[in-house]
Amino acid sequence: MNKLQITQMADKYMSHEMIRLHTELPEFPDGRISLLYTVLSHQPGAASQKDLLAIVTSLVQMGLDTHDMVENSPNPAKSGMIGMRAQQLKVLAGDYFSSRFYHLLSQAGQIETIRQLSEAVCNINRIKMNFYGRMKQMKLNAEEYLHFGAELKSGLFLSFTGFMSGLYERLWPELVERFSRCEVLLHELRKVEKMSSLDSSWGVWHILQEGTEEDRRILTDRREDQNLIKSMLHKYDVSEKLGALLRQSTGQLQTLLQRLQSDKLIRELQPLIEPFLQATGQQRVTALKELG
Template sequence: MISYRVANLAKKYTDYDMIQRHTELPTFPNGRVQLLYTFLNQGQRHSVEDSELFSLVTALVQMGLDTHEMIDVQEEDLGEQDMRSRQLKVLGGDFFSSRFYQLLAQSGHISVIALLSDGICRLNERKMSLYDRMKKHKLSSEEYVQESVQLKKQLFLSFQNMIAEQQAELYDQFLTSVSLLDLLVEEREAASDVERSKSRFAYLHVYENESSDVRSALAKGKVTPSEWNELINKHKTIEVLTKKIDQSVLLVQGLLESQVQDHVLCEELKTLIEPYFIHRASA
């Protein structure tokens, strides 16, 4: 079994004191990155070095997009610390994305730049469509989950044709499951915070089950943190997300047991999904 090192390799680009002191970064998409690396290594179609490189640059692009997603676009005056945090998110996201071009160009993998660039375009198109539907209140909480999973998959689908043909469908199945788990964990962590919950599952779950008065207050941003906690407790929003995590872990475990015949691949995938069992156990 070849050791997985991509998360450690990425620290060269993500672990900067300036960023860590003044702002926060999104969670490194380790599950999806390790999944990509694992399947690229199947069938000896790529060298270990190329598999690491392709996985690393995909992680950096995803980190860049996710970092820009965290930028507060409100127009109110910000204090010095908040302004610095915003500026570093802009610069950090740009930095991660620029390293994707640099690393692939230096290694001569120009075709992979095209693959990922196309993936970025597709992702941004889907994201704009999602935001438009949400703004018009034409999106249910379940539709939000389904579409958000596709967004998390999009960059990693760029390499589907580079994966051994007999493994491509299995890769897509696991990518869907891991993307869903990544999403649900993020949604549960954000659900208790009224500000972080905007444009997320918790907001939609409460909105679609509430009266017109509460919907109006939500739309105008006039729900206080204490009122928000009452609402998510009333609708058992965190419990709903916890149940979804539990179901998804069992689903991916069943997929592993029923669909993966190769012993080495099975062991690598078991290692990959172990962290999600921790989230299930901590529910």
């Protein structure tokens, strides 16, 4: 099953006319879902459940990501009634996706999976509290920013470690973490390319850590000045540094894939890292070539 089919499969349970018409939803986590689905397909004890597990994980992740889009303190005068309604719908949409997750698993008698995913959600929320608290207090460096981002993306998927067997059980946590880190770096690279959400980007934390004292002071005082941030990102070669970090993490991910025991699985996973390779201008290196 490819990414499009997985997305369509999950969309059947997420589709709601009011949500579709009146609010924006986050990007579907097709990379991590495809990673989970593909690896589960090679686990004798879990292969028969892969469709259900991929769907419910999609629903939970979309619920979390939708709630993350809700502004903490929207300005009614600025957003107006339509804006406030959109915010309320994001909350309701996130809750709706979560309710679908519980319903599907309870119907299938997967009570233990409900518990595991619920515990993962609680842990993710604890990580978010710590992350946002550190950001607000300005007690965060660029590497910690990446680490927190990867933790938040990988949290749900780590709960499936128990579904793996043998070597896969040992490699799964590292595989998910490394893949999630690549996703975070790719997202940060796209922020710079599109010049969007710059005030909450890796580049800002990098400059606050590595910049001159004067630049750090100016950036701290003028965090909402997008033009200032753009000029500083260029001054400190943030795009090039992110590209180098993504190349490094992608290389580590490729090395990790070679430790898997199934050549077939390696071939099936290879397309999932293509976006990382393309973003950094690397030539395609297929698993077949590496395996000789």
